[in-house]
Amino acid sequence: MASLRCAASGVYYVEFRYQGHRLHRSLETEDETEARQLKSLVERTLKHIQQGVLTLTDSATTDQLWTFLISGGKITDAAPVTRTKQLGAVCDEYVASFADAAKESSTLDTERHHVNHLQRAIGRGTPFEAIGPTELEAYIRRRQADKGIRGGKVKPVTIGKELATFHQIWEFAKGRGYVQGENPSRHVKKPRQSQKPPFMAWEEIERRIKRGGLGPADEAELWDCLFLRESEIGEFLRHAKQASAGLPRFPYVYPALAFCAYTGVRRSEMFRCLVDDVHGTVMIREKKRQQDRQITYREVPLHPELEAVLVEWINAHPGGQFLFCKNNGQPLEDKTSREAFSAVTKNSKWSVLRGYHVLRHSFASNLARHGVDQYKIDEFMGHQTDEMRRRYRHLFPEDRKSAISVLSYGT
Numbered sequence: 001m002a003s004l005r006c007a008a009s010g011v012y013y014v015e016f017r018y019q020g021h022r023l024h025r026s027l028e029t030e031d032e033t034e035a036r037q038l039k040s041l042v043e044r045t046l047k048h049i050q051q052g053v054l055t056l057t058d059s060a061t062t063d064q065l066w067t068f069l070i071s072g073g074k075i076t077d078a079a080p081v082t083r084t085k086q087l088g089a090v091c092d093e094y095v096a097s098f099a100d101a102a103k104e105s106s107t108l109d110t111e112r113h114h115v116n117h118l119q120r121a122i123g124r125g126t127p128f129e130a131i132g133p134t135e136l137e138a139y140i141r142r143r144q145a146d147k148g149i150r151g152g153k154v155k156p157v158t159i160g161k162e163l164a165t166f167h168q169i170w171e172f173a174k175g176r177g178y179v180q181g182e183n184p185s186r187h188v189k190k191p192r193q194s195q196k197p198p199f200m201a202w203e204e205i206e207r208r209i210k211r212g213g214l215g216p217a218d219e220a221e222l223w224d225c226l227f228l229r230e231s232e233i234g235e236f237l238r239h240a241k242q243a244s245a246g247l248p249r250f251p252y253v254y255p256a257l258a259f260c261a262y263t264g265v266r267r268s269e270m271f272r273c274l275v276d277d278v279h280g281t282v283m284i285r286e287k288k289r290q291q292d293r294q295i296t297y298r299e300v301p302l303h304p305e306l307e308a309v310l311v312e313w314i315n316a317h318p319g320g321q322f323l324f325c326k327n328n329g330q331p332l333e334d335k336t337s338r339e340a341f342s343a344v345t346k347n348s349k350w351s352v353l354r355g356y357h358v359l360r361h362s363f364a365s366n367l368a369r370h371g372v373d374q375y376k377i378d379e380f381m382g383h384q385t386d387e388m389r390r391r392y393r394h395l396f397p398e399d400r401k402s403a404i405s406v407l408s409y410g411t
Contacts, residue, residue, distance in 0.1 A: 001043045004035055007133055007187030014039050015134060016046060018065060024132030025066050026182050038070065045069045062129050063180045085178045087131065088124030091115045093176070094169050106268055106334050114165035117143065129179050131170075133187040136163065140191060152217025156191035163190055198391050199227040199365050223352045225391075227365035233261050236350055243344045250340035252324045252332070255313035257344070259324070260356050262306035264363030264381050267356040271332050273323040278302065278310055286382055298382045361391075 002016040005024075012035035013026045027038045046069065048054040054073040056065065095115060098108045121142045122135060140159055148154045167185040174180060205222045208214070214222070228236060237258055244254040259282075260270055269284050272295075277283040286296045310323075320329030326336065338355070345351045360381070367377050374389065 001046050002039055004039045005133065006032075006035075011187065013133065013187060014042055015132060016042060016069075018046070021127050021130050022132075023062060023065075023130060024134070024184065025070075026187070041072055042069045045073050048073060061180070066181070085128045085173065086124060087122055087126045087128050088119055090128045090169060090173045090178060091119055091124070094172050097172065109334060110161070111165050111168075114162045115169070117162055118166055118169075128173055132184045136166065136184060136188045139163075140188070144191065148217065152215065152221075156193045160190045160193060163188065196387065196391060197225050199361055200225050201229065202226060202232065220354075224354050226353070226358055226361070228358065228362040230366055233359070233362060233366075236353075237261060239348060239350060240344050243348075247340070247343050249327070250336075250343060251316070251318075251327065252313070253340040253344055255309050256324045256332075256337075256340075257356070257359065258306055258309045260359040261363065262303045263300045264360050265300075266360060267334075267337060269382075270324060270356070271322075271337070274321050275314065275317070275323050276321075277323065282306075284382065298379065300380050 002014050004012060004014055006012050007026075010030045011026055012029055012032070013024055014035075015022060015024045017023070027035050029035050029038070045054065049056060054068075056068050060068070095112060098111075118139070121139050122131060126135070140163075143154050143159045143162065146154050148158070163185055167183055170179065170183045170185065174183075200222070205226060208222060209219055237254070240257050241254045244250060247253065256270060259265065259273070260267070263282050263284065265273075265284055269286060272285040273282070274285075277285070280302055281299045282302050284298050284300060286298060318325060318327050318329050322329070322331045324332055326332065341353075341355055345353055364377055364381055367380070368374075378389075
């Protein structure tokens with residue numbers, strides 16, 4: 001009647017069926033003997049309910065049911081009644097709440113994709129309160145068997161992010177009174193994520209591809225690791241300037257690419273930049289903090305070559321507050337900016353570039369190659385992670401060599 005499970009955290013939980021629904025609850029113990037005793041108590045109480053020895057109203061919530069089961073039918077007081085919701089209905093409400101969320105538009109788009117995968121794999125009609133660790137583990141297995149957008153396997157990091165979105169959906173549902181108790185995603189072991197390879201120069205990627213044995217997805221992952229040397233960035237920007245002359249829909253694309261190359265900004269930060277943010281330095285408006293909806297800032301020196309590009313662009317600016325905008329002065333969007341990048345790189349050697357982010361990678365990598373202090377690079381880039389530092393740390397010219405040279409074995 002009930003199954004005992006052990007979560008990845010070592011905490012035991014019990015799964016059981018009641019009125020056609022499969023439910024789960026944490027036993028809040030890592031002791032197997034204690035967990036088995038509690039499981040037996042739950043089974044015995046369920047049996048007494050079925051036999052009519054004990055009674056519980058049909059309107060009881062899952063919290064009331066659990067309190068009743070774990071007490072052997074002695075405690076009936078519990079939280080107020082909540083409505084049973086299906087996964088699809090909860091997801092619809094969650095997505096509808098995005099209008100009030102202090103999140104980036106790109107983040108919201110990504111979460112919408114996650115929601116779609118969750119509904120497809122688990123089922124829109126699944127009672128939300130019935131989704132437990134077992135269902136989430138089955139979700140992981142199904143996603144691991146799916147194909148990614150490049151034809152390869154879905155990456156562990158992607159599945160991990162989808163589970164993080166489910167975690168947020170569950171907390172959202174709890175706040176609405178649809179579920180109570182502990183978030184089941186806490187008891188699920190996420191797929192192990194492999195380290196991303198270091199950033200590589202163009203010729204190194206081509207050399208690896210020429211060795212053969214790589215599929216399209218493998219090649220695409222290599223190009224994700226590309227950093228452009230300064231001469232290559234110059235060549236790319238000259239190409240972009242020439243190509244953009246024939247793209248009246250995207251007059252901003254060349255100055256926007258130059259802006260990214262000389263400041264190392266994220267694409268979303270480029271979207272937020274205002275005309276008045278450029279004055280001897282470039283003020284970068286960072287991501288909003290969800291808690292207080294405040295924007296933080298950092299400053300990057302204005303390179304003379306970028307200043308010349310921006311002066312020319314501002315003279316032709318269509319108007320409005322945003323530094324880079326559509327022809328009607330409205331701010332850029334993810335879709336429009338991706339179309340602009342694709343249009344500039346189409347039918348050229350630059351079509352292998354994966355997007356604006358290659359310029360951010362290259363900004364950090366080239367500063368590292370010139371021996372710029374790590375602290376200063378972090379200051380320019382904003383919110384650098386150890387994972388990102390590791391990917392270009394090998395480019396520091398002398399630091400690693402000098403660190404080893406301090407050793408002397410007298411051989």
